[in-house]
Amino acid sequence: MAAVPVAACRLLRLRAAGAEGHWRRLRGAGLPRAFLQPPSADADATQRREVAHFTFQPDPEPLEYGQTQKMNLFQAVTSALDNSLAKDPTAVIFGEDVAFGGVFRCTVGLRDKYGKDRVFNTPLCEQGIVGFGIGIAVTGATAIAEIQFADYIFPAFDQIVNEAAKYRYRSGDLFNCGSLTIRSPWGCVGHGALYHSQSPEAFFAHCPGIKVVVPRSPFQAKGLLLSCIEDKNPCIFFEPKILYRAAVEQVPIEPYNIPLSQAEVIQEGSDVTLVAWGTQVHVIREVASMAQEKLGVSCEVIDLRTILPWDVDTVCKYHQPRMGSR
Amino acid sequence: MALAAAAARVWGPSRGLGQVGLLVLRRLGARGLARSHPRRQQQQHFSSLDDKPQFPGASAEFIDKLEFIQPNVISGIPIYRVMDRQGQIVNPSEDPHLPQEKVLKFYKSMTLLNTMDRILYESQRQGRISFYMTNYGEEGTHVGSAAALDNTDLVFGQYREAGVLMYRDYPLELFMAQCYGNVSDLGKGRQMPVHYGCQERHFVTISSPLATQIPQAVGAAYAAKRANANRVVICYFGEGAASEGDAHAGFNFAATLECPIIFFCRNNGYAISTPTYEQYRGDGIAARGPGYGILSIRVDGNDVFAVYNATKEARRRAVAENQPFLIEAMTYRIGHHSTSDDSSAYRSVDEVNYWDKQDHPISRLRHYLQGRGWWDDEQEKAWRKQSRRKVMEAFEQAERKLKPNPNLLFSDVYQEMPPQLRKQQESLARHLQTYGEHYPLDHFEK
Numbered sequence: 001m002a003a004v005p006v007a008a009c010r011l012l013r014l015r016a017a018g019a020e021g022h023w024r025r026l027r028g029a030g031l032p033r034a035f036l037q038p039p040s041a042d043a044d045a046t047q048r049r050e051v052a053h054f055t056f057q058p059d060p061e062p063l064e065y066g067q068t069q070k071m072n073l074f075q076a077v078t079s080a081l082d083n084s085l086a087k088d089p090t091a092v093i094f095g096e097d098v099a100f101g102g103v104f105r106c107t108v109g110l111r112d113k114y115g116k117d118r119v120f121n122t123p124l125c126e127q128g129i130v131g132f133g134i135g136i137a138v139t140g141a142t143a144i145a146e147i148q149f150a151d152y153i154f155p156a157f158d159q160i161v162n163e164a165a166k167y168r169y170r171s172g173d174l175f176n177c178g179s180l181t182i183r184s185p186w187g188c189v190g191h192g193a194l195y196h197s198q199s200p201e202a203f204f205a206h207c208p209g210i211k212v213v214v215p216r217s218p219f220q221a222k223g224l225l226l227s228c229i230e231d232k233n234p235c236i237f238f239e240p241k242i243l244y245r246a247a248v249e250q251v252p253i254e255p256y257n258i259p260l261s262q263a264e265v266i267q268e269g270s271d272v273t274l275v276a277w278g279t280q281v282h283v284i285r286e287v288a289s290m291a292q293e294k295l296g297v298s299c300e301v302i303d304l305r306t307i308l309p310w311d312v313d314t315v316c317k318y319h320q321p322r323m324g325s326r
Numbered sequence: 327m328a329l330a331a332a333a334a335r336v337w338g339p340s341r342g343l344g345q346v347g348l349l350v351l352r353r354l355g356a357r358g359l360a361r362s363h364p365r366r367q368q369q370q371h372f373s374s375l376d377d378k379p380q381f382p383g384a385s386a387e388f389i390d391k392l393e394f395i396q397p398n399v400i401s402g403i404p405i406y407r408v409m410d411r412q413g414q415i416v417n418p419s420e421d422p423h424l425p426q427e428k429v430l431k432f433y434k435s436m437t438l439l440n441t442m443d444r445i446l447y448e449s450q451r452q453g454r455i456s457f458y459m460t461n462y463g464e465e466g467t468h469v470g471s472a473a474a475l476d477n478t479d480l481v482f483g484q485y486r487e488a489g490v491l492m493y494r495d496y497p498l499e500l501f502m503a504q505c506y507g508n509v510s511d512l513g514k515g516r517q518m519p520v521h522y523g524c525q526e527r528h529f530v531t532i533s534s535p536l537a538t539q540i541p542q543a544v545g546a547a548y549a550a551k552r553a554n555a556n557r558v559v560i561c562y563f564g565e566g567a568a569s570e571g572d573a574h575a576g577f578n579f580a581a582t583l584e585c586p587i588i589f590f591c592r593n594n595g596y597a598i599s600t601p602t603y604e605q606y607r608g609d610g611i612a613a614r615g616p617g618y619g620i621l622s623i624r625v626d627g628n629d630v631f632a633v634y635n636a637t638k639e640a641r642r643r644a645v646a647e648n649q650p651f652l653i654e655a656m657t658y659r660i661g662h663h664s665t666s667d668d669s670s671a672y673r674s675v676d677e678v679n680y681w682d683k684q685d686h687p688i689s690r691l692r693h694y695l696q697g698r699g700w701w702d703d704e705q706e707k708a709w710r711k712q713s714r715r716k717v718m719e720a721f722e723q724a725e726r727k728l729k730p731n732p733n734l735l736f737s738d739v740y741q742e743m744p745p746q747l748r749k750q751q752e753s754l755a756r757h758l759q760t761y762g763e764h765y766p767l768d769h770f771e772k
Binding site: 118122233 | 480482550578739745
């Protein structure tokens, strides 16, 4: 197997893409690894389980929100939840296994800090979790429901689509469940296979009445999750599970909001627009660099962030200059 | 933790049972001892000397005889009643001794509902409204339970609970407005008839999917508990809807999360054409309650005092003890499922007539009233005329009103109107400017 030349090519590409310094530590036939795996001490072709091929690109430290702290994505989520429960005395967090901290550690410490009536386990029943959450929200209290994996959100599909999304409209605005947020780990992780890897946002993307959000990084996750929680419409917040530990950034300790339904142009370009969300934003960034280098194509990279209602204007307006070029 | 120390002494610091015992106790400590409710003994104490079961999942003794538990459907959970079919109190100590004014309100609510049902059913037959569902035979379940609640208790219904709203003085005008979908409808004309809702009267808007309201009601009850609101939530559903997964979810959540909620099942014998024998094989819905750890009762739903007593007591305890209650009200659906149904296709006219003539909540209460000297034939005649006139007036007014502005198609999807919807709204407005003549715009508010 031509592992050495293949690996060397990959290394060259990554270097050209302006990859971070740590990649230079990989030598010889070592296959490129995801951020999760520490570089191997022995440099020969030992088969290591390749988790995924992308590099998490952290954003520069945000300066406008006060003091920051190094956080990974699950810690950023914990921070957002902590801020929410501190600010809003009606806010509660519930779902399977959230009490001990959650299977992805997103709720660690919150039950001790805020009490067992505010951070609690529910029985194993997704339709119950979402239905229960809707009921809390109908009374005006803030409900933050966790679905353990997005793959298991389907039993709750009826409650989300037929109930949550339509509550305000069908009642003539007499009732609503706007203070409901559903959080769920999302997307491929390498070993998840069919039932721990799904990205089901498309099933919800055409359901008017709910909002669907997918962050690409810890900083984005905290700001977007806080916006979802405070938004007066039921929101689904999908958290890329592969980034829970892999993505580390400086994240403000205090609460801050990133607006929903606003896409972000991460990189400007003139030839083609690449739209992505969640983990794939980092892959697409790499692709944009490769396209520039190999094909001379100038790519615009947009992180959609909110899938529904989506930011049509930002995605579409950049097409206009392109119509006349080349 | 003293027990843990004792266990360690008995077994020594070895890795055997002592460690397991400590783990068991630690679990108990984190959850068992900290539980709010003393009645829940989560687990018996560790005793290494006895041969007692240690499973965390059940608190029970061993048995060495192989025996399957027989579900009891021949002689099921008994049906609590206060009045017999002739309106006579069976056991005087169960008589709630309600004042005349209150009992008359029961009677007038039930009969006004009955009158409104007749007129609106007819109006659908005449093409004036698109659809209707009557409440014939179940008026007692609505009024008896509604009367036992506080006015601010939150109600989640299914679709056959209009009597609850009637008891809470929801005006005829608004019932009609919703059925006609006219400008006065609080729901802005968006739903099919009988999908009532009223924020002021704490009646959550009805939705068509069945049983979805059950886990929602539990969540609302949990929030009420946290808010120390001294409110109960009541959740109505039929015996058919109780087969849905959402019902199972709701019962289980209510019990485990200790919610002040009354689950009120109207067991009326049919889910459209499906009789109860095809809906379940156990002893109805009441028998399921204990399976979840829920206190349960079965009542005669056509006995308005039985319904009242059971709901009253359930309410008192649900709020005081933060636990759910399940009331299964046995009744009979005298009418068709809806105006889209003809029940002669699946049941005999004789069966229906029996209930209409021999065991009807309205006539049973009338017999009681007459027995007390609180009502007579003269008043009956006068009230029938008066209630019919009230309903007809509201009906005629509702017919004359306009439908809501077409702009209301687009609002309230989200709290704020997103750009995509605003564009659609503007597009419709432009379309109507050019092609308005092809639409019955005169029937709609400008």
